[in-house]
Amino acid sequence: MSLAPRVVLVHRTTEYEELVARHGTHGQAAFFLSSRGRDIRELAERHRRTRRALAEVASAVPLTWRQTRVERADLDRFLFAPEDVVVVVGQDGLVANVAKYLSGQPVLGVDADPDRNPGVLVRHRPREAAALLPAVPDPGTGVEELTMVEAVADDTQRLVALNEIYLGAPGHQTARYRLCLDGDRGVVEAQASSGVLVGTGTGATGWLRSVWQDRGRALRLPGPAEDRLLWFVREAWPSPATGTSLVAGELPATGTLSLTIESERLVAFGDGMETDAVDLTWGQTIRVGVCRERLRLVG
Incomplete structure (x- = not known):
């Protein structure tokens, strides 16, 4: 039974x-x-x-x-x-x-x-x-299956979110890392910024939309059930050692955005749940992309 x-x-x-x-x-x-x-x-x-x-x-x-x-x-x-x-x-x-x-x-x-x-x-x-x-x-x-975003670190820590994942310093310090688009085969850029935001179509009604309105209107916002994400680097700082050429884009279902940490401590958290964060340190890599799982929301 x-x-x-x-x-x-x-x-x-x-x-x-x-x-x-x-x-x-x-x-x-x-x-x-x-x-x-x-x-x-x-x-x-x-x-x-x-x-x-x-x-x-x-x-x-x-x-x-x-x-x-x-x-x-x-x-x-x-x-x-x-x-x-x-x-x-x-x-x-x-x-x-x-x-x-x-x-x-x-x-x-x-x-x-x-x-x-x-x-x-x-x-x-x-x-x-x-x-x-x-x-x-x-x-x-009838349920609507909403796309989610996931981040997986090289030590197997995993984070899933419905709206967005933020990667950056736990306070207001500068986040330092190497950003790579589409995994190890992509272009790599060393950056210093206020962090990276990766969001879904559901997140496009919140924090992601506010960044998009300010910086990314050339990119089409994804729908809540669409297997596509948008990402933005917040306040990237140019210097002899850091660049600002990779600061926004979209991730298709098979795309990956990777960050290799060059700071003593960075964190990744989803949907504002700072108390349930992934801690990262020097040399670690975390990869962000579309999550295989979906949120099944009753319509």
Whole structure:
């Protein structure tokens, strides 16, 4: 007998909860904000909307199914099972945060605050969950398979992201490396920059788009399901030892962008998850390209 599906409700701590945790009580948090000309009531109301959405989705889970919850900060320690149905209750970025930990499980994005979220990845309202959830495990349920980006280091460390991967210094220092396009057979250039950004079509709605608007309009933005990535070097610095000729481009499905580290420490992280980064040091090489896996997002 097969196991009943398990719904994993993914959420994140609200700004209100973070403030109260920092200051101890609602009153102290309110005083802190009021001393800076802000009112805590707006944050408290957003907190209530988020909690209501989470409760409504939880109550919509079929009674014969199992369910559990995981907070964003605990994703790297949570073990997803093959039969899981992942329901993200929050904002678009939370779908990206969970994507790297999945291996084909369907994801249903529920918008907890439609007035603030674009709804690119959290496409559904809490009230729709009761009708949507029973059909999600059905192979015939419509899902969109979104392209992801991966980075693999020469010591087997691996990083996957839905929006983008950033490679650079952990602080504001200059990142030094040798950039090679299309692996060992390509052109190599020593660079000093603020880092390298490699993004997908889904990422083209966020950080990647802001860089593209500033520098790369000659390149066509990829679609969310297209096996093509864009990459940009941020603020490359020309010098007698470093160049700026390879600063932007696209990677097809078989393309590879490689960085060989020439700094004491660089990091690679995806979708803003800096706490779950790949650490790199002198002489290491990391290769970035289209990931074979996809995020299966319920439409």
